[in-house]
Amino acid sequence: MEAEAAKLIGAGLAVLPLAGVGIGLGILFGNFLSGAFRNPSAKAGLTSDFYIAFALTEATGLFGLVVSLLILFVF
Amino acid sequence: MAGALIDGLAQLLRNTPLMNPARAEGPLEHFEIVRLIPLPVNAHGPIDLSITNSTLWMFIGIGTAILFFTLATRRLQLVPGGMQSMGEMVYEFISKMLRDAVGEEGRAFFPYIFTLFVFIFMSNFLGLLPTIPGTPHGWHVFTPTSHIIVTITLAMLSILIVLIVGFVKNGLGFLKLFVPSGVPWWLMPLITPIEIISFLSRPISLSVRLFANMLAGHMVLKVFAGFVTGLIAAGGALTALAIVPLFGMVGIFILEFLVAFLQAFVFAVLSCVYLNDALHPSH
Numbered sequence: 076m077e078a079e080a081a082k083l084i085g086a087g088l089a090v091l092p093l094a095g096v097g098i099g100l101g102i103l104f105g106n107f108l109s110g111a112f113r114n115p116s117a118k119a120g121l122t123s124d125f126y127i128a129f130a131l132t133e134a135t136g137l138f139g140l141v142v143s144l145l146i147l148f149v150f
Numbered sequence: 151m152a153g154a155l156i157d158g159l160a161q162l163l164r165n166t167p168l169m170n171p172a173r174a175e176g177p178l179e180h181f182e183i184v185r186l187i188p189l190p191v192n193a194h195g196p197i198d199l200s201i202t203n204s205t206l207w208m209f210i211g212i213g214t215a216i217l218f219f220t221l222a223t224r225r226l227q228l229v230p231g232g233m234q235s236m237g238e239m240v241y242e243f244i245s246k247m248l249r250d251a252v253g254e255e256g257r258a259f260f261p262y263i264f265t266l267f268v269f270i271f272m273s274n275f276l277g278l279l280p281t282i283p284g285t286p287h288g289w290h291v292f293t294p295t296s297h298i299i300v301t302i303t304l305a306m307l308s309i310l311i312v313l314i315v316g317f318v319k320n321g322l323g324f325l326k327l328f329v330p331s332g333v334p335w336w337l338m339p340l341i342t343p344i345e346i347i348s349f350l351s352r353p354i355s356l357s358v359r360l361f362a363n364m365l366a367g368h369m370v371l372k373v374f375a376g377f378v379t380g381l382i383a384a385g386g387a388l389t390a391l392a393i394v395p396l397f398g399m400v401g402i403f404i405l406e407f408l409v410a411f412l413q414a415f416v417f418a419v420l421s422c423v424y425l426n427d428a429l430h431p432s433h
Binding site: 127129137 | 355358
């Protein structure tokens, strides 16, 4: 295989963490909503933790994106 | 009739400077750092002190923050007016976050955490302004936090403060951070390396999180903008389709406002959490 083709395939594989981020965000939103529906009065206290968790989860996928960009543009 | 209307509109759009193809070359063009005022101090050596567009936008961010807080604290009243209550809201927000994460001893670090939050927020937020078409090269709207050198400097500053405070306050007791209490002794050979690696990777994850969010957000916006310009330039029925990525772009833009705030907040929160480790190392 040519090195260029392998590089492109590798860059594509490096963004696979997005699958995990999708699952993680689904769990996060689902659990937040079920918590908020079960106990609506607790929702206000949960919101800020929820946003922090959202940002931390989302960042995981972006690490993959950075690796992909490194493969594409640095090597 | 409708086709002629769309064609006419598309013709109008094609002639505006917005559609200038030089501005839609690739998704990475607007991250370019340009020396605006080249300073003669060793310009091509290892230390380059030139004023670049990154520096300019940091100045603009700091200037906006200073202007905002000057206006907010200009005429202090017991019952705050509009500007003052906005300023107080920001202050209360960070102060509450610091109190929750670190406790009362954290008060000493309030100025640092507050400055960190305001600086990152302003950099993220002002970077979302649209560039006026036709601005000269290098004067476009720029996000300083979309470069890892900026974010890793901020992250290293945070970690350095954590290390210094940790060792000054606890002496060698700070090393208890790597030996969590309540873990059976035979697990220690496993837990201690993991704790050390997790501590060492903190500045990396802290900086890459912020930088990657900014980079990815701007790239996605640029890619969607490319869809819009491409579809308009394609002409015919495809021009009408350009409305779909346009609305997608509006949605992503709203998400980016949220992300700009959240990432500044997360950076500040994690700095607080790490400070808490430094002040109370034995879990």
